[in-house]
Amino acid sequence: MRTTSTALALRQARLHLLEHGDCPSAGIDDRLARSWRRSLAAGLSPTDRLADTEHASDGNLRRALAFNHDLLAHSLPVMEYLFEQVRHSQSMVVLADPRGTLINTLGDADFLDKAERAALTSGASWHEQHRGTNAIGTALAEGSGVEIHGSEHFLERNGFLTCAAAPIMSASGELMGILDLSGGQRSRHPFALGLVSTAACMIENRLVISSCRQYIRLHLHAHFEGIGSVAEGIIALSDDGWIVGANRKGLALLHLAWSDLGATPLARAIDVRLDELLSRHKRRPGQPTQVQLHDGTTLFVQVHAEPSGLVAAPASGTGKVGATQPDALARLDTGDLRWLSAAQKARRVAGKPIPLLIQGESGVGKELFARATHDSGPRRDGPFVAINCAAVPENLIEAELFGYAPGAFTGARREGSAGRLREAHGGTLFLDEVGDMPLSMQTRLLRVLQERQVTPLGGGRPVDVDFALICATHRNLREAADKGSFRSDLYYRINGLTVHLPPLRERSDFGVLTERLLASFNPECDIRLAPDLLARLSRHAWPGNLRQYASMLRTASAMLDPHEECIDWQHLPDDIKEELAALTQPVTSPSAGGPSQNLDELSRAAIRQALESSCGNISQAARRLGISRQTLYRKLNA
Known part of the structure; x- marks a missing residue:
């Protein structure tokens, strides 16, 4: 907004406003001029010293918070992320509802006092009718991102502020709220509008995914690697292929407008029918596929479907699609891409003679994942036998696994025991915390896996066994094998496919x-x-x-x-x-010279923090930052 509004032009325009009571038509940005005129029409004067009467009561604020529950739930994590980028820079992050009422704020403690004096607090209205030109109110009026700096504010009392705000839209094109980044005039960030606009897109994407779970979703981008990034387009489809929801990027990629929602079939936008996309998704779940728009533009599309939206290609040429029942893994899926990737890999080996090794920290749900994998495969009607190798006493684990003949040892049951390995015949054997299995048992287990026969303790004929094998551990078995605490030959035997469940x-x-x-x-x-x-x-x-x-x-x-x-x-x-x-304790700046005011330094610090917390994993760090891997690589090499 300030590229065409020089400081001199602003001073002259404000002087004209004060002397003549109207806004000049030349010399300042068109959007700023429109906003000043709206402020005048609302009966405001630049020199007004308002007595902050436009403030919601406690009851009204509670109702506003309840009404905007979804907006708050999806915005707060992003607000905290955005605030981390500008911490210690005399700034605050603000969320306003569609009426311009502030419903949440997050800021530096030393700036909050100034903000409170300017009524930048929850419950205050920053609609243009009440505060004149300001980033929140003007973004509401214009329906687009704006930046208002210093004397661009209509009220002189707000001239100490620099603010950037962007609208947050729903999947149906409804204005959900405004995200704002405000600070002292001297702490203006050159890329503040870009930061807040990107954060608003992150919130929009979360809202679209949450509100469209009952629909088939297409995630779009011009580049394969762009799928899953904050810059991806998202389109929601009814089961008969009509576009019923989207984020703004999705509409832009398909050259559509909000008015096209509910009135445009997918076939009008791309050259692939929905049933073909779903058929590709069924063959290769989670893998982006290439499509073309009717103007020849190439896009990559990834299909996402909740259980009710998992569909099969129609048997006839009617173009209709019918729902199929979700498998057990699909019923556990709640949207995390890393978990989904693990599930898709597990499905591919289910029913094949390939052992599955699940790695992850304690408590991430490894047994739940293993049972769902069993229930999603062809052995689902067979037994699922789970053994926690860390919970069975070492002196009993051999009898527990391999069974024993009658009278094999003191205290043995008179009729003997088949053992858990034989119980798993025809189904799945799940060895939880297999890394804690004693070395002597590892040797016997390896023999069973090689020969597919079990010989019970105390003698007897070997018995054939047939089971799918799933193991799980929180340990690094490769390191354990290198150190000799886990047999390397057993490690390679059970490591047919490894999947990692995220903490x-x-x-x-x-x-x-x-x-x-x-x-x-x-x-x-x-x-x-x-x-x-x-x-x-x-x-x-x-x-x-x-x-x-x-x-x-x-x-x-x-x-x-x-x-x-x-x-x-x-x-x-x-x-x-x-x-x-x-968690509420402020983070101490690592710089001995005080907090950085440089956006590049803040960006580099955020990248360092993300890489450290991700143990150097580029993909994971990029997800934490809300950017693509390519963007992160560019920033690292800059």
Whole structure:
């Protein structure tokens, strides 16, 4: 906005405004001129010293927070991420509802006092009618991202501010709210509007995915690697192929407008029918496929379908599609791409003589994943036999696994025991924490896997066994094999395909997981988490992962009074409250010379932090930052 509004032109325009009571038509940016005229029409004067009467009561603010629950839930994690990029720079991040009422703020402590004096607090209205030209109100009026700096504000009292704001749109084109980055005039960031616009896109994408779970979704980008990045397009389709929802990037890629939603079949935009896309998805789940627009433009498309949207190609030429039943892995899918990738790989080996090794921290749900893999494969009607190798005493594990003949040892059952390996015949054997199996048992297990026969303790004839093998461990078995604590030949035998399940702190589906867990604990009522608490919980390390988080939610649910439906701080166990409270402590700048005011330095610090927390994993760091791998590589090489 300031590229055509020089400081001199602004001073002359403001002087003309004060002397003549109207806005000049030349010399300043068109959007700024329109906003000043709207401010004048609202009866405001640049020198007004407003007595902040446009502030929601506590009751109205609570109702606004409840009404905008989804917006808050999806915005808070992004707001915290955005704030980390500008921390210690005299700035704050603000979320406003569609009426311009501030519903959440996050900022530097030393700037919050100034912000409060300017009414940048929750409950205050920053609609143009109440505050004149300002980034939030003007973005609402214009329907696009804007930056208002210093004296561009209509009210002189707000001239100390520099603000950038961008609208947040729903999948149907409805304005959901405004995301704003405000700070002192001297702390203006040259790329503030770009930062806040990107963050608004991140929120939009989360909202579109959440609100369109019942639909088939297409994730689009001009480049293969762009799928899954913040720059991807998203299109929601009805089961008969009509475009019913989208994000702005998705509409732009298909050359459509909001008015086209509900009135445009997919076939009008691309040269591939929906049933063909679904057929490709069924053959290669999760793999982007190449399509062309009717103007010849090439795009990559990845199909996402919730269980009700998993469809098969029609048997006739009617173009209709019919739903198929989701498998057990699909029923566990809550949207995390790393988990989904593991599930897609596991499906491909189900029913084949390829052992599956599941790696992940304790509590990430390895046994749940293993059981779902069994239930999704051709052996689903056979037994699923799970053995925790770390829980069975060493002196009993041999008898537990291989069985024993009658009277094989003191205390043995008179009739003997078939053993768990034989019990798994025709189904799946799951060895949890296989890395904790004693070396002597590893030798016997290796022989069974090689010969496919089990000989019980105490003698007897070998018995043929046929089972699929799934193992799981939180240990690094390759390192254990190198050190001699795990047999290398057994490692290569059980490592037909390795999949890694992400820890809870790195999953992108934290909100959906939370909803599903709460629904399972409270089937009779709709229990939810307070938005700010959900955001704080999503930042917790959760060393016990899903097991720990599920236990906490179960306990918090039990603490609710009969009339309560929202879990908040008072319902949490004391130890969790103490750990979460520690997250609110400000991060100390590593620079001895004080906090950086340079955006490039802030960006580099954010990249370093993301790489460190991702142990150098480029893809994971890019996901944390909300950028593509290519962008991250460019920044690293800059």
